[in-house]
Amino acid sequence: MKYKYLLVLIAIIFLLLPLGVLTNAPAWGEWDLSFYEKVLGFIPDKMKNSSSVHAILPDYSLNGLNPIISYYLSALIGVGIIFFAFYTFYKLRK
Numbered sequence: 260m261k262y263k264y265l266l267v268l269i270a271i272i273f274l275l276l277p278l279g280v281l282t283n284a285p286a287w288g289e290w291d292l293s294f295y296e297k298v299l300g301f302i303p304d305k306m307k308n309s310s311s312v313h314a315i316l317p318d319y320s321l322n323g324l325n326p327i328i329s330y331y332l333s334a335l336i337g338v339g340i341i342f343f344a345f346y347t348f349y350k351l352r353k
Contacts, residue, residue: 273338276330276331292307316333319333320333321333
């Protein structure tokens with residue numbers, strides 16, 4: 260029961276996820292190179308050649324699923340991975 264408030268907070272945040280889709284602005288850290296060009300006036304050198312990074316779930320989508328369901332499923336997977344990582348770290352520290 261000591262984690263009840265944390266679980267409620269996570270549930271509220273999870274329910275508010277689609278609000279980010281309603282804006283035309285890109286999410287923090289998900290900018291493409293043209294965004295840097297527009298905001299900074301140039302593209303940093305190391306970023307020009309960094310196309311070797313590939314997302315596990317590009318655009319938060321899974322092929323063949325409704326985009327909304329795919330968006331939530333992607334969020335569940337992300338939260339699950341983060342939870343598993345912290346839980347593993349917690350167990351290793353003990």
